Each structure stands twice: as C-alpha cells, then as structure tokens.
Amino acid sequence: MKTLRLLLFLPGLGALAWGAVLFAEYAFPLRPDVFGTLGWLAAGPLVHDLLIAPLVGAAGFALSRFLPERWKTPVKTGAALTGVLTLLAFPLLWRPFGGATNPGLHDADTLTGLLLTLAVVWLGVVAAALLRRKARY
Structure with a gap:
C-alpha cells in the first residue's frame, strides 16, 4: 500500500512543482495584477472551507434526517x-x-x-x- 501511495504522490508532487514554475514565470517581475491573482488563489480555498463546505454538509445532514x-x-x-x-x-x-x-x-x-x-x-x-x-x- 505504501508503494502505491508513493507512486500516486510523485506525479502529484511533479504537477505541483510544474504549477509553481508556471506561476513564477507569470508572477515575476511583480505587477499589480499578480496580487489580484494571489487573492484569488487564497480566497478560493477559504470560501470553500468556511462557507460552501459547511452549507453543503448542513444541507446533506438535513436531507438525510427529514426526507x-x-x-x-x-x-x-x-x-x-x-x-x-x-x-x-x-x-x-x-x-x-x-x-x-x-x-x-x-x-x-x-x-x-x-x-x-x-x-x-x-x-x-x-x-x-x-x-x-x-x-x-
């Protein structure tokens, strides 16, 4: 099982590194629109974790209890x-x-x-x- 996890982890790590390289090519030298992009990159997971996921979880719980x-x-x-x-x-x-x-x-x-x-x-x-x-x- 550990070998399978490692085989799945390595391509994911490579994709993450490639994404970081592409973002660095986009972001440097710094421009004002880069800060907007960073805001989107930070806000997406925060909005999901603090707003969307709890609402979906509450709706699923309510549906499973009352239907x-x-x-x-x-x-x-x-x-x-x-x-x-x-x-x-x-x-x-x-x-x-x-x-x-x-x-x-x-x-x-x-x-x-x-x-x-x-x-x-x-x-x-x-x-x-x-x-x-x-x-x-």
Whole structure:
C-alpha cells in the first residue's frame, strides 16, 4: 500500500512543482495584477472551507434526517447535480465575456440553459422517487 501511495504522490508532487514554475514565470517581475491573482488563489480555498463546505454538509445532514427513505437518494443526487451545474455555469453568469470567446458558448443564454437543465434534473428526481421500488433482500 505504501508503494502505491508513493507512486500516486510523485506525479502529484511533479504537477505541483510544474504549477509553481508556471506561476513564477507569470508572477515575476511583480505587477499589480499578480496580487489580484494571489487573492484569488487564497480566497478560493477559504470560501470553500468556511462557507460552501459547511452549507453543503448542513444541507446533506438535513436531507438525510427529514426526507422519506424513497426520496433520499434521488434528492441527494439532484442536489449534487445542481451544485455541479451551477458551478460550471457560474463564470459565464458572473462575467459573460470574462475569458477568451468560444463560438457557440458565449452566444447562448446561459441563465436560461442552466434553468432548463436544472428543471430536467429535478423532473428526473421526482420521476426516480415516484417510480422507485423498495429493494428486496
């Protein structure tokens, strides 16, 4: 087991070192935008650990305590898909043309697409919960 961990650790360490080299090429000589980048690099994990993770944990706990058995798995799956889809759509919702333009991506209505996709996900959740049969052992 230790050998497997070492074999997984070494490529990760190499990727971390390569990322540090690329960031050093970007950051030096120091410019004002480098400090903004450092702010993003520090704020991302802090926002996740102090805000998002506790909220997701509390929501998961509440779902597992108060939902009937047949609704637990579909609703948890729908909640996870909602989080992932929202996370993917967030950059285009927040700043529609913040990055390089990608034909077919920036000319779409991101909010409408997200809402329609979430509607399909939650219709699937309702269908899965209503059609779910109790497992026999």
